[in-house]
Amino acid sequence: EAGVAQSPRYKIIEKRQSVAFWCNPISGHATLYWYQQILGQGPKLLIQFQNNGVVDDSQLPKDRFSAERLKGVDSTLKIQPAKLEDSAVYLCASSPRQGYEQFFGPGTRLTVL
Amino acid sequence: GQNIDQPTEMTATEGAIVQINCTYQTSGFNGLFWYQQHAGEAPTFLSYNVLDGLEEKGRFSSFLSRSKGYSYLLLKELQMKDSASYLCAVRDRRGSYIPTFGRGTSLIVHP
Numbered sequence: 538e539a540g541v542a543q544s545p546r547y548k549i550i551e552k553r554q555s556v557a558f559w560c561n562p563i564s565g566h567a568t569l570y571w572y573q574q575i576l577g578q579g580p581k582l583l584i585q586f587q588n589n590g591v592v593d594d595s596q597l598p599k600d601r602f603s604a605e606r607l608k609g610v611d612s613t614l615k616i617q618p619a620k621l622e623d624s625a626v627y628l629c630a631s632s633p634r635q636g637y638e639q640f641f642g643p644g645t646r647l648t649v650l
Numbered sequence: 651g652q653n654i655d656q657p658t659e660m661t662a663t664e665g666a667i668v669q670i671n672c673t674y675q676t677s678g679f680n681g682l683f684w685y686q687q688h689a690g691e692a693p694t695f696l697s698y699n700v701l702d703g704l705e706e707k708g709r710f711s712s713f714l715s716r717s718k719g720y721s722y723l724l725l726k727e728l729q730m731k732d733s734a735s736y737l738c739a740v741r742d743r744r745g746s747y748i749p750t751f752g753r754g755t756s757l758i759v760h761p
Contacts (some may be wrong), residue, residue, distance in 0.1 A: 567721065570748075572751075577753070578754070579751035579753045580693065580737070581738050581751070582748060592746050593746050593748055628692060628693075630684070635746070635748075636681070636741050636746075636747030636748065638683070638695045638698060639693075639696070639749070640682075640695070640697065641692035641693050642692060642706070643692050644692055
């Protein structure tokens with residue numbers, strides 16, 4: 538069974554630039570999560586989708602972050618414009634059902650200069 | 651919201667036993683997960699507890715006491731490859747059942 542795929546693996550941008558991350562969850566997993574993990578901390582949830590609907594985006598900085606999951610499969614997370622404090626690893630995870638064991642992708646390491 | 655507390659760092663010797671504690675405060679507790687995360691890699695699922703007691707899975711065991719808001723992960727016969735961060739995550743029925751992660755405990759296993 539293929540795991541959660543993410544791209545790119547690494548990205549370096551300058552502040553005020555835009556960046557987009559892509560995630561392809563495990564086939565059949567209805568629930569998809571985006572997390573931000575700052576070095577030395579646990580993952581912080583940004584947004585959760587159930588199929589193509591948003592379940593929780595209360596911690597998503599909506600003035601600069603946006604996410605979509607148009608067909609209930611792949612998802613993209615965008616930051617526009619980026620700030621220095623956005624430097625982190627962005628993890629995508631999926632699960633077969635909401636609240637169950639999560640399967641994480643390898644993450645995208647973002648560095649904002 | 652939830653308050654999840656874990657020690658920041660622990661060290662142990664190869665072959666020994668180590669216990670990593672996690673305490674939490676939530677009024678809508680609905681399950682606790684442990685994940686392992688090696689440096690530079692994604693978290694991987696280790697265990698899940700929703701009822702009180704001990705769940706054993708090979709060298710790893712996880713314990714839960716809901717009345718005390720307390721869990722621990724027990725690692726036996728430690729190996730060098732067990733050096734990693736161990737994340738405790740608590741699921742709350744009042745938060746759309748979305749698990750909230752603690753900061754993680756960095757375990758260093760030395761020879």
